Amino acid sequence: MAITSANQLELLQTAEAVAREKMIDPGLVVEAMEESLARAAKSRYGAEMDIRVRIDRKTGRATFTRVRTIVEDEAVENYQAQLTADQAAKILRTGATPVTVVAGAEGRQFLLRAATEADARRMTGVSQTDAPAVGDEIVDEVPPVDLGRIAAQSAKQVILQKVREAERDRQFDEFKDRVGSIINATVKREEYGNVIVDVGAGEAILRRNEKIGREAYRPGDRIRAYVKDVRREMRGPQIFLSRTDPRFMAELFKMEVPEIYEGIIEIKAVARDPGSRAKIAVVSYDNSIDPVGACVGMRGSRVQAVVNELQGEKIDIIPWSEDIATFLVNALQPAEVSKVVFDEETSKIEVVVPEEQLSLAIGRRGQNVRLASQLTGRDIDILTEEQESSRRQKEFDERTQLFMGTLDLDEFFAQLLVAEGFRTVEEVAYVDQDELLGIDGVDESTAEELQARARDHIEAQRKAALDRARALGVEESLINFPGLTPPMIEALAADGVKTLEDFATLADWELAGGWTEVDGNRVKDTGILEKFDLSLEEARDMVMSARVALGWVDPDELDQGREEEAEEA
Structure with missing residues (x-):
C-alpha cells in the first residue's frame, strides 16, 4: 500500500x-x-x-x-x-x-x-x-x-496499540477525579469472589473483602459502590470499588440528607462493622437544626434508605462534641457511663460503667467499644465501678511499697505521700520543696532529708543502668548525647541501639511509639523509649539533633524547616 x-x-x-x-x-x-x-x-x-x-x-x-x-x-x-x-x-x-x-x-x-x-x-x-x-x-x-x-500488518499493530493506550489514558483521566464518590454500575461477572462491574468506559473491580457480608451478585444486577482508588498499571487503569469503606456510608448520607450536602450539617467521624453495625457522628452549624433528627428523617425515612443500601446494617447517629469526654459518652450509647478518665499524655481513656451496664458498653464481641474507639480515635478501657476501685487500691499499695522500699519510710508516711498525689521517686526528688512542706507533719528538715534520699536513690539507679549499658557495648558517643538519661540508654542498648549512628537512623515513632492503620483498625506500635513518656515531638527533635551532630543534616536547613512548620501551625 x-x-x-x-x-x-x-x-x-x-x-x-x-x-x-x-x-x-x-x-x-x-x-x-x-x-x-x-x-x-x-x-x-x-x-x-x-x-x-x-x-x-x-x-x-x-x-x-x-x-x-x-x-x-x-x-x-x-x-x-x-x-x-x-x-x-x-x-x-x-x-x-x-x-x-x-x-x-x-x-x-x-x-x-x-x-x-x-x-x-x-x-x-x-x-x-x-x-x-x-x-x-x-x-x-x-x-x-x-x-x-x-509492513502493513506491523503498522496496524502499532495503531491498535496506540489507540489502546489512548483509551486507557482517557479511562484513567475520567475516573481519577471520581475517587471518593459513589457510582452506579452493572455486574458483568464474578471471578474468585471478586465482582467485575461495567462502569461505562471500562471495568472496575469490587474485591470480596470490600463486599458487605455474604453479598452475592449475578450478571446484569445493578450495584452502587464507592470509588476507593484508581491506579495506573501495566495492564491499564485499575478502578477499585468498595462497599465496606466508612466513607461509602458518609457519601450515602450526603445523598439522602440535603443539609449534609449543603454543608449545614457535617459528618465528623464514621465507624463501621460492615453489614452489622455502624456509628456516625454529626454536628450542625445551624442552632435551629438538630443534626441527629435531620439524618434520621421523617419517621426514619432518610436513615432507612441508607440501611437498606447497606444490607440492614444498624446505624447509631450520635451528636459530635469538641469535649472528648462528652463525645465518648455519646459514642458508647446505649450504655450509661458513670465516669470518664482521660490521660492526655498517652491519649488513653478509661470509662467506668455500672456493673449491669458492662456487657452493653462492650457490646457483642466487643463491637460497641471497638466502634466507639474508631469513632473517637482513642484507645478505650472499659471498667466497672468495682474494678476501678480495686485497680486504684492496687496502685495505691504499689506506690506505697515503692516509697517504703526506696526512701526507707514507714507505711504511714509513704501512704501520706501517695495520698498527696506523688507517684514516682523523681517527683519527690525534684518537686518544689514548698509542696512537701504543705503536707501535715513535714517540716523543712524532713523535706530536705526526703529529697536527699530520693536523689541518692535516683543517682544509684542511673549509675547501675549506665554500667549495664556499657556492659552491653554502648559507645560513649551515645552515652554523652544530651537528652538521654542512663535508663533510656540502657533501654536503647537492650534493643540493639548502641551507637549515635544507630540512634540517628531511628524514626520518631520507633522511639515514642504510635499507631498504624491496618484494615481499618488502629494497631499500637510500641516505642523503645515510650515508657519514659517521650512525646513524638521530643523524639523527632532528639533524632534530628543526632543527625546534625553527625553532619548528616545542615543545622541552617533544620532551623529553616522548623520556622516553616511554626508558620504553618
Missing part, C-alpha cells in the same frame, strides 16, 4: 472514524499512524536510520523525512543517524535536494539550502546560515514507502 494522492484523505477519514468509535482525540490516532508509517519506512530504508513521518492534518499528505544529528567528531556511533559538522557542511555545499537544518541548542529553525530561491522566500521568519553546529539536525525528505503485507 503506497501513500498516494488517491488515499491521502482516507488516512484522515480512518483516523476520524476510529476516534469516534473509541471516544478519543483524532490527533492521537494520526500520531499512531505517523509512528506506524515511520516503522515501516525504517524496515525499508534501514533500522538504524532516524525516519520520521508527518501527516498533514488538512490534506492527509504524508511526508517522510530522514533526520541526522550533528555530534562531536569522536562521538559518532551510528553513521546512518549521526554525522560531524564537517560532513554536514559538505552535504549543504554539494546537495541538490532541499535540506533543512533544525538548531537544537537555541530552538531555531532555518533553511540552509533550498531547491529554488522561491522556496527560500516562502520560508517566512527563517534565517540563512552556512555554519551548522553540534546539536543541530539535518533533515531531508525521502520518497514514500510502498507498504508490503508484513
